[in-house]
Amino acid sequence: MNVEEAGNASAIRPNIFQRVLAVAACKAVRKFLRLRGSGGTALPGKAAMLFCRNILEVTSSGMEIVVVTGTNGKTTTSRMLEHAIAEEGTCLANRSGANLLSGITAEFTCSADWLGKPRKQYAVVECDEAALKQVVPLLHPKVIVVTNLFRDQLDRYGEVMHTLEEIRRGIEKAPESILCLNADCSLTASLADSREIPGTDCADCGRGSTVFHAGPASASRTSSPTIHPVSSPAVPPASCRTDPAQKRIFWFGLNTPLGEQKDVPLSDAKYCIRCGTAYQYRYHTYAHLGSFYCPACGYQRPEPDTAVLEILEMTASDSRVRIMAGGREFETAVSLPAVYNLYNAMAAVCAGLAFGLDAERMCSSLADVHSGFGRMETFRLGETQGQMILVKNPAGCDQALSFITNLPEERDLYFGLNDRTADGHDISWIWDVDFEKTIHRPCIRNIYVFGDRAEDLRLRLKYADVPAEKITYLPDSPSLLKKLHESRLPVWILPNYTAMLSLREELGKEDGMKAFWE
Amino acid sequence: MNAEKKIRICHLYPDVLNLYGDRGNIICMKKRLVWRGIECEVTEAGIGDCPDLTQFDLFFIGGGQDFEQEVLLEDLKAGKGKEIRSAVEDGKTFLCICGGYQMMGHYYQTHDGVRCEFLGAIDLFTTGAEKRMIGNYAFTLTEDLGSSMVVGFENHSGQTWLGSGVSPLGTVLQGNGNNGVDRTEGVHYKNVFGTYSHGPVLPKNPEFCDRILLSALERRYGNAVLEPLDDSFERSARDSIQREMKIR
Numbered sequence: 013m014n015v016e017e018a019g020n021a022s023a024i025r026p027n028i029f030q031r032v033l034a035v036a037a038c039k040a041v042r043k044f045l046r047l048r049g050s051g052g053t054a055l056p057g058k059a060a061m062l063f064c065r066n067i068l069e070v071t072s073s074g075m076e077i078v079v080v081t082g083t084n085g086k087t088t089t090s091r092m093l094e095h096a097i098a099e100e101g102t103c104l105a106n107r108s109g110a111n112l113l114s115g116i117t118a119e120f121t122c123s124a125d126w127l128g129k130p131r132k133q134y135a136v137v138e139c140d141e142a143a144l145k146q147v148v149p150l151l152h153p154k155v156i157v158v159t160n161l162f163r164d165q166l167d168r169y170g171e172v173m174h175t176l177e178e179i180r181r182g183i184e185k186a187p188e189s190i191l192c193l194n195a196d197c198s199l200t201a202s203l204a205d206s207r208e209i210p211g212t213d214c215a216d217c218g219r220g221s222t223v224f225h226a227g228p229a230s231a232s233r234t235s236s237p238t239i240h241p242v243s244s245p246a247v248p249p250a251s252c253r254t255d256p257a258q259k260r261i262f263w264f265g266l267n268t269p270l271g272e273q274k275d276v277p278l279s280d281a282k283y284c285i286r287c288g289t290a291y292q293y294r295y296h297t298y299a300h301l302g303s304f305y306c307p308a309c310g311y312q313r314p315e316p317d318t319a320v321l322e323i324l325e326m327t328a329s330d331s332r333v334r335i336m337a338g339g340r341e342f343e344t345a346v347s348l349p350a351v352y353n354l355y356n357a358m359a360a361v362c363a364g365l366a367f368g369l370d371a372e373r374m375c376s377s378l379a380d381v382h383s384g385f386g387r388m389e390t391f392r393l394g395e396t397q398g399q400m401i402l403v404k405n406p407a408g409c410d411q412a413l414s415f416i417t418n419l420p421e422e423r424d425l426y427f428g429l430n431d432r433t434a435d436g437h438d439i440s441w442i443w444d445v446d447f448e449k450t451i452h453r454p455c456i457r458n459i460y461v462f463g464d465r466a467e468d469l470r471l472r473l474k475y476a477d478v479p480a481e482k483i484t485y486l487p488d489s490p491s492l493l494k495k496l497h498e499s500r501l502p503v504w505i506l507p508n509y510t511a512m513l514s515l516r517e518e519l520g521k522e523d524g525m526k527a528f529w530e
Numbered sequence: 531m532n533a534e535k536k537i538r539i540c541h542l543y544p545d546v547l548n549l550y551g552d553r554g555n556i557i558c559m560k561k562r563l564v565w566r567g568i569e570c571e572v573t574e575a576g577i578g579d580c581p582d583l584t585q586f587d588l589f590f591i592g593g594g595q596d597f598e599q600e601v602l603l604e605d606l607k608a609g610k611g612k613e614i615r616s617a618v619e620d621g622k623t624f625l626c627i628c629g630g631y632q633m634m635g636h637y638y639q640t641h642d643g644v645r646c647e648f649l650g651a652i653d654l655f656t657t658g659a660e661k662r663m664i665g666n667y668a669f670t671l672t673e674d675l676g677s678s679m680v681v682g683f684e685n686h687s688g689q690t691w692l693g694s695g696v697s698p699l700g701t702v703l704q705g706n707g708n709n710g711v712d713r714t715e716g717v718h719y720k721n722v723f724g725t726y727s728h729g730p731v732l733p734k735n736p737e738f739c740d741r742i743l744l745s746a747l748e749r750r751y752g753n754a755v756l757e758p759l760d761d762s763f764e765r766s767a768r769d770s771i772q773r774e775m776k777i778r
Contacts, residue, residue, distance in 0.1 A: 163549070171549065171595040278553070282545050288601045290577075437665060438683050440728050443551030464774075467767040471733055474763050475557050 026064045031128040034064035035071070038121040053110030057118030068117040069150040071124040075104070077135045077151050078363050079144070079189075081179060082159030082200065084408045085356040086111070086138045088348065088387050089159055092360035094136040096369060096377040102132040111140045113147055141175050144182025148189065156183060157192040157363045160355065161199040162299060162407040163280050163444070165436035172199065172280050180206055190366045192359060195265035195316040196301040198281045198291060204314070207260045264362035265316035267336070268323060269295035269302070270351055271414075276300065278406070278444055286311045298351060299407045318362035320354050328419050337361050338371030345379040348388055350415040352408070391519055393496055398503040402512050404435065406444035409506065413445070416504050417453040424501045425456050426492075428463040428511030435509050439465050447476040457501055462486040463511040489518055535754075536569035537746055540586040542610075542630070543594070545576035546602050550685065552592030552627050554730030558739055559588070559625075565759055568747070577605045583613040588623040588746040591630030593728065599629060603646070606633075611649050618651045623746040624722040627731065631716065631724035632656045632688055641687075652719045653693025659710075662687045666775055667705020667727070669715040671738065672697060678737040679703065681771050682727025690726075692717060699725055704775055721745045734768045736761045 026034075038060035045052045060067045078097075080090045094105045106119040116137055124130050139147050148156065158179060163172050176199050183191065183206045191207060194200040273296055281300040283290055289308035296302035305312035321341065324332040330347045333354060346357045357378050364374035389400045401416075403409040416423070431439050451459075451473065459482055461469040470483050486492045492515070496503060507515055541556055556572060563570040575581050583589075594602070606614075618624065618634075626634050635654035638646045642658075668681045680700065689709035692698060698708065699716030707715030707726065716725035723742055725731060732739040740756050747754030 173595050278548055279545075283601055438550065438685065438728070440551030440554070440683060440730060443554030443557070443730050443733075444548075465770070467763070467770045468734070471763045471767045472554075475554070475561050475733060477561075480763070 026066065026070060028127070030064040031067065031070055032126060034060040034062075034067040035121055035124060035126055035128050037063055038067075038118055042118065042122055053106075053118055054112065054114040055118075056122060057110075057114035057116070060117055060121045061114065066150055067121055067128065068113070068147070069152075070128045071117075071120040071130055072135065072151050073130065075130050075133060075135050076367070077137060077153040078155045078157065078367055079137045079139050079148060079151060079153040080157045080159065080359075080363070081139045081141050081144050081182070082157070082194070083141070083162040083164045083175070083405065085159040085352060085359065088353060088356040089157060089359045089363070090136050090138040092357060092378065092381045093157075093363055093367075095381045096360070096364050096374050097134050097136060097367070099373070099377070100369065101134055104130075104132040104135040106138055111138045112143045116143075116147055116151075139182075141182075142178045144179055145185055148182050148186040153186060153189050155192060155363050155366045156186060156189045157359050158183075158194060158200045158203060159359050160194050160197045160301065161280070162405055163441070164405040165438070176200075176202070179203060183207075190260055190262065192262045192264060192363045192366050193314075194301070194355065194359065195263040195314045195319075196297055196303070196355075198285060198300065198304045198311075198313075201263075201314060202285045202311075204261050259366075262318065262362050262366045263314050263316040264318040264355075264358040265313070265320075266297045266301075266354060266358070267316070267319040267321050268297075270297045270323075278446075280407075284309060284311055297355075298411060301355075316358075316362075318358050318365065320358060323354070326351075328421075333357075335361065335375055337375055338365050340371060342372060342375040344375045347379055347381055350388075350411060352411045353388075389516075393499060393503060396499055396502050398496065398499075398505055400505045400507065400512065400516075402509065403506045404508045406441050406446075409442075409445045410450075412506055413447070413450040417450045417455060419455060422455050422457050422501055424458045424460065424499055424503050426460045426462065426496070426503060426505040426507075427466075427469050428505065428507030428515060429461070429465040429469050430463045430508060430510040430514075431465050432510045435511075439468055442469060442472045445472075447473060447478075451476055451478055458482060458484065460484045460486055460492075460495060462489075462492045462515075463507070489514065493518055534569075535567075535747065535751060536571065537563055537588060537743070537750065538586045539570060539572045539588045539590060540581070540583065541572055541574045542589055542591045542614075543576055543602055543605075544574045544592070546599070547592040547594035547630055549593045549595065550628075550683070550728035551730045552728065555592070555625060555627070555732045556590055558730070558732040559590075559743060562736070562739055562756075562759065563743060566756060575610075577601060580609065583610070583617055584620075586617075586622065587750050588625070588742070589614070589617065591624070591626045591633065593628030593630060599633075602633075603648075606649060614649060615651045618720060618722055621721050621749055623742060623749065624724075625732075625742055626722065626724040628684075628686055628726050628728060631726065632690060634717075634722065634724055635690065638688060652717060652722060652724070653696050654690055654717055654724075655693075656688040656690045659687050659689045663706040663710055663726075665705060666771055667707065667715075668703040668772070668775060668777055669700040669705075669707060669727075670703060671700045671741075672718065675699070675718065675741055676737060678735070679768075679772075679777075680725075680727065680731065680735045680738050681768050681775070682725070682729040682731045682735075684726045685728060686726050690717075699723060704777055721749065734764060734771070736764045 038056045041059040042056040080086050097103045104123050279300040284306035287309040291304045294303035303313045318337045320333050321336050322334040332345050335342050361374045391398050401412045403412050431437050560570045633648050634652045636650045637648050638656045640658040664685045667684050670679050696719045698714035699718045702713045702715050
């Protein structure tokens with residue numbers, strides 16, 4: 013084996029013994045963990061990779077795969093896609109949020125037969141942003157979806173530009189994959205340059221060399237941001253869109269403004285990624301998303317293929333929207349509430365089209381999709397009911413709060429904050445959440461805080477002027493469960509990742525809720 | 531006692547230096563003044579804004595992304611840099627975090643030797659290290675500043691080295707601080723407080739916050755007293771992280 017091959021797992025062709033051993037190890041470790049009541053998802057994958065480093069390439073071979081990455085909405089977008097694709101044939105998905113190489117490897121390998129041959133036709137894979145570059149060279153996905161980019165787990169990913177760079181590296185390792193990108197996110201949209209082929213000049217079909225060329229962020233770390241020439245406005249000529257088979261990039265977005273049309277105080281993308289000039293917006297949707305354009309270099313929001321044209325109605329449990337997809341218009345319900353789920357729905361429809369599904373069926377499947385694990389999950393609590401929204405970064409938390417506090421009914425609010433490895437050890441993001449704007453609305457009655465860093469949350473709320481008597485600190489899980497069961501009002505729970513896992517496990521014991529790996 | 535006292539805070543570059551919840555420091559300073567009946571006005575001065583910096587008592591500079599710091603250096607060269615240097619020499623109070631702290635020094639030299647000229651307002655410089663220094667950490671403030679313990683979260687790859695004429699903000703108890711080598715953390719020069727501590731640093735460390743506020747009040751009004759507040763939530767948040775770090 014030469015050095016080149018050693019650095020590229022997919023270049024090695026495993027022999028049958030390695031394959032069988034890897035599959036057996038994976039299944040055995042998983043079985044063992046399950047018998048002990050653990051839902052560990054990484055260990056079985058690591059066991060398999062011990063015998064055959066690129067077993068994932070074997071156990072996914074021949075399948076048609078969509079990979080979903082990005083900061084927020086990965087799980088929900090994946091669930092929506094899986095829901096639609098499952099109607100076409102057997103579909104594998106890493107449901108339990110095991111989205112690193114080891115977890116994804118375990119999911120495929122345990123689902124394969126004993127020789128490592130896949131048993132399913134399709135797969136929808138949620139993938140961690142930093143793991144993308146390891147995962148896609150093995151999966152050879154047909155479609156890669158990037159939902160959005162926001163500041164998130166800064167201690168793990170570093171700054172948002174670094175995360176963008178990680179995704180770019182992943183995308184570059186899968187040149188054959190079609191991209192579905194969020195047109196409203198200036199950071200995500202800049203990824204289109206990784207699909208350029210020199211010598212041609214259409215950005216929309218991915219054969220462009222100039223239009224979307226943003227300077228690579230790595231270069232800008234030590235020198236001035238690279239400015240690339242713009243030869244034409246970013247709206248592509250219509251001719252390219254007439255041939256969907258040629259399209260390498262599909263765009264999704266919201267063609268309608270949302271909320272107050274003000275500049276957000278804390279934007280993750282205030283300055284043009286290409287030339288450093290402040291963006292301007294034709295309209296905002298939320299956070300830094302919207303119809304951005306750079307007045308200096310012309311970099312701007314690409315025209316989406318799949319978009320919400322109009323929000324007809326929005327309630328606590330769903331919304332009704334008019335959608336443009338595949339060149340046609342549809343009116344449909346999205347059975348998950350809140351604006352950010354409209355983005356997830358558009359990402360799913362867009363990816364479905366890129367995958368080759370029918371636009372109408374894709375849209376109608378949005379009406380009966382169910383939430384993923386911890387995302388808008390509903391459960392019974394004695395007399396009343398609880399709903400859980402996973403929050404792990406300022407953009408997601410602001411969106412959840414703005415949704416909850418706009419509902420008419422009075423509720424109790426529970427915040428859970430841990431700082432374990434899966435959450436990120438840095439919890440400073442709670443100070444970037446705009447609690448000041450939402451937390452004082454009258455529909456919030458009592459506030460409870462739990463988790464390893466509950467005291468930090470309580471302090472944050474104190475400095476947002478929440479009166480001390482309104483906040484209750486719950487030091488451990490018995491006190492949390494007791495309070496939950498005593499509640500008279502409906503309850504919203506906003507936990508971060510591991511806080512959600514432990515609470516879900518506790519509630520599951522009583523409620524018969526499925527364990528997360530089921 | 532504090533009737534009609536007012537502190538004017540200038541938040542420098544909130545548009546680009548705003549990572550890791552650093553705006554929590556502004557929220558914290560403002561609240562702790564207002565709770566004591568002292569008026570507080572916060573003005574944001576972003577890229578391209580040119581307010582008269584002499585009108586302010588306290589300046590805050592946060593940490594940011596490398597990408598965005600490029601945009602910022604241009605703006606400093608265009609004029610604010612000179613004003614910041616004279617405000618420092620004039621004894622104005624500054625709280626500078628991470629990238630903002632590095633920026634007060636002479637330069638930043640990356641790991642592969644590229645040198646980026648900074649403000650040179652304080653005798654210190656920063657060199658890029660290969661390994662990022664990330665995690666909860668703790669340090670004790672110097673005797674001058676009351677010796678209290680400060681807990682925070684550090685996340686930097688730059689190693690900062692202090693010149694001979696400036697003193698550190700404190701001594702590292704656990705974690706890396708300025709460079710992971712000499713156990714110093716931050717800088718204290720005239721009324722400038724520079725630190726690597728995110729978290730944000732002030733809410734969980736009210737003594738440090740009050741010390742900073744006091745320096746601005748003293749400069750403006752000659753003498754000042756800050757009556758104690760109920761800091762029980764602050765203390766319990768600090769204690770919890772102290773327990774996690776097993777410092778005692």
